[in-house]
Amino acid sequence: MPIDVSDSVLVARELLSVEDAESVLDWLIQHPHGQIDLADCNHVHAANFQVLMAARPKIAAWPQRETLADWLRAALIQEDTIHVQDDSGS
Amino acid sequence: MKRILVIDDAATVRLYHRGILESAGFEVSEAVNGLEALERLAEGPFDLYLVDINMPKLDGYGFLRELRAKDIPQGPAIMVSTEAEDNDQRRAYASGANIYLIKPVKPARLLAHVLTLLGESHS
């Protein structure tokens, strides 16, 4: 079970799949002030991205995984966040 | 006016091609299969042929072979297919096609090819 919900926080773990998007959306509709905890999340399917972008919930914890966190920040933080990677060694 | 023969068993495709070609000022004739296309040659050779492959009675390859065996001015032929396979392309060329295009051909692309093959300026 990748999603645990309480009254105010949705905790997503490992992977939010395409099927999960519907559940996340429903939860956010029912909990307009709900927060999302993504600390242990490794990947979210793009459908979830859309839901999060449309809802802009408060993120209780950003993913520990940097690449995902970077993209989520780029998507969810209102201002055009510029994320310059000075030296990624790529 | 340059005359183009559109050979296709699908009326929709013929209408599509006719719309594009006539809007560019060419005269368009139609045939619903290779056999009918050969009959249309009695009106005199065409300046360009737009040939479908899969047709009842006589398919596009068959038509082109018959056409190329005739002692008449040989206008270029565009073979229009839905197959992107190499084999079909080679077969088209061997039968006498001069270019092989994959359906659907966007109007701008088709028109460019027609202009090239009819010796019309692109500008």
Add this chain to the structure above:
Amino acid sequence: MNPLLNQFLTEGRDFLEAIGAKLLELERAPEQGALIDDLFRLVHTLKGNSGLFDIPEMTRVLHAAEDLMDAVRDGRVAFSRELADQLLEAMDFVSLLIDEIAEASTDGQPPSTSHHAKDAVRLGAALRELMPEHPQTPAVSDAPDAASVSAGTESGSRPETDDLLDNLPESVRHDIQDRLAAGEPLCWLRYRPEEECFFKGEDPFFQIAQLPEPLWRRLGAREDWPPLPELDAYRCVLEFELILSVEAETLVEHFRYVPDQVEIRSLSAAMPDPAASASSSESQSESEPSSWAGLSPEARESICLTLEAQREILVLSDNPSWLGGRLRAVGATLAALLTSLGRDPAATGLETALEAALATDSGTYLLRWLDHQTWPASKPAAPEPIAETVREAIMAPTATDSSPATKTADEPVKFGRRADDQLATVRTLKVDQTKIDRLMNLIGEMVVAKNALPYLAARAEERYGVRELAREIKTQYSVINRIAEEMQDAIMQVRMLPVSFVFQRFPRLVRDVAHKLGKDVRLVMEGESTEADKNIIEALADPLIHLVRNSLDHGLESPEQRRAAGKPPEGRLTISARQESDRVLIEITDDGRGIDPDVIRRKAYEKKIIDETTLERLSDQEAINLIFAAGFSTAEQVTDLSGRGVGMDVVRNAIARVHGSIDLRSRVGEGTHLRLSLPLSMAVTNVMIIESAGQRFGVPMDAVAETVRVARRDIRVIKKRLTTVLRGRLVPLVALNDLLALDTPQIANDDDELAVLVVRIEKEYLGIIVDDCRETIDIILKPLAGFLGDLTGYSGSALLGDGSVLLILNPRELL
């Protein structure tokens, strides 16, 4: 509607019908190669047509069907019932899409059918499932577009890339400048996944996350986000923009399955690097005459492809009989290409090369000539090639080029006028039914108006005493009468439909029902081209379907039962139509178990439809006819096929409503034969006018057996019913006023005789007492409209010559 779309829909429906028919035929004779070829061609062509429009769901399913049929054609897959089922289901889906498009299309564009994406994916997968080796990824339909990576002109891409850099934050810009200066290859990428991509199992974010860390990124949406409750989480509107430090080719490769959804620009070429741009323009001017620089991307592409194709043709080593013609066609193609580029073919020595080629029966000389010419390069000769898909190159408008050719290409092609031009060659008109109905109404009024002339003639003679004028009016009347009758006939012809309109669904129906019931049935149809009035044909549809279902369900036995009865295991169902004078006869015959009159007798008695005395008196045929009695159903159990609460009585009434009759014969063990007899047209009806309670009514003559005067004293009351004896036969009587719930006694004449209209209903005679019987006339029957339509007992109304309205009674429903 856009005529092209319209044409597609019409042709599409024809194709679907043909595909359905061929599939059923194939099932009967799976070894027929010609049928398989036909079927493949139909599916193939339909797929091609659908590709002209933006209906990816339809194209996807048809593509899968085409691949499957191709496999069947090649013998890689055997034709099976399962395969036919799957294909039929796919075609039903396509049919549904076509209907939806036909309904919703307003501005000439097909509506989005993306809500069917799931079904399309499922059906496509189901079809591919049937193939021995279903490919991992279906071939991208416009593969060559994506595969041949070429590039647009520099003038086309540079301003845009400049804009792009301008919009970047200052820090990022500096970073990029520095990296470019250091020779790092940088690319700008925009990825707009298509809306339905989630249904195709794609995860655009996964695609993006697989890329190296971008230098800059932006994640947006193509449209504003709606309030959450209205959000469709599964319609992808995401848009990714990135700048990365990778080669463009890497990105092209990374996104090779979605080339139409990405834009890729190499930034190296776009940066203000004096050295690079100088060398690029130099190399271009070296190899190409300046006049070619202005060529549109399409023109450039067509020239390159044409040259390439001619090379391929010339290197072919076969030596067919048509080689000469083929070489000359190459010559003509090359000459046209030169002319198109503004060069004189004669000055290039092309003709000499062609002659040499013809003389040696080989393409060598032409190839050599080709090699000596200078041609426009397919890619601009820049040191760092800009990787773009051809599609992208075509879309990029060239800033400087506003030549007429480009304009023509960019403008949407207008089909409307061309379609008008084509009218001259159209031989079949498609006419809206309401227009025909209007003609029908008009001719109806004309017939009525015409009928006023004899009245006028009579008045002229009797009232004004001008016999001469009366005769002239009568002469004119006969002329107008003839023309009116011909017109009527002509309009009737227009309304004629072949019975195939109804018959065409039987092959599928019989197949599906028979499969469901586990029966083997061979359907034979005859006389499908027999025609009858549209109303009749349409009224026939439901009853016929019911009868056919009945035959399948109750008539034909299972293969085991048939074998046990010494019959061939395959049942036979024949549906035939033919015209006999002014009637259409439709016969449904099966060689099933037949109807057992004893079973019917018993059931009818159990259901209290007949009493004990009748039970004994009934002949076998009479017993069988009880099947038509209201509330009778022979089925032991109600199946979901024919037992839908509709009995044979409903069928008979439906047939009777259009003045048809039904006749049933059956022999136990041998089968059942049903015969429907219907009028060819129902437009003109001969009615008798009767009077009752001061009103006039019409009664269709085909129901009237005779009219008699019955003395009141000859009317007896037997078992509380009025009866009289006519020609030695006991005939029950009812008063019309009672039937119509009019609280008035019928009026007798001076001799105390009552007027009785004897009608025949299913071989039973019944006398209807009226006040008076009058003349018979021809009328055009119009169904009762509005709330009157719910009234039973009337079959419609008609306008009379004097302008009054006559209600036409339906004796069957009255009782």
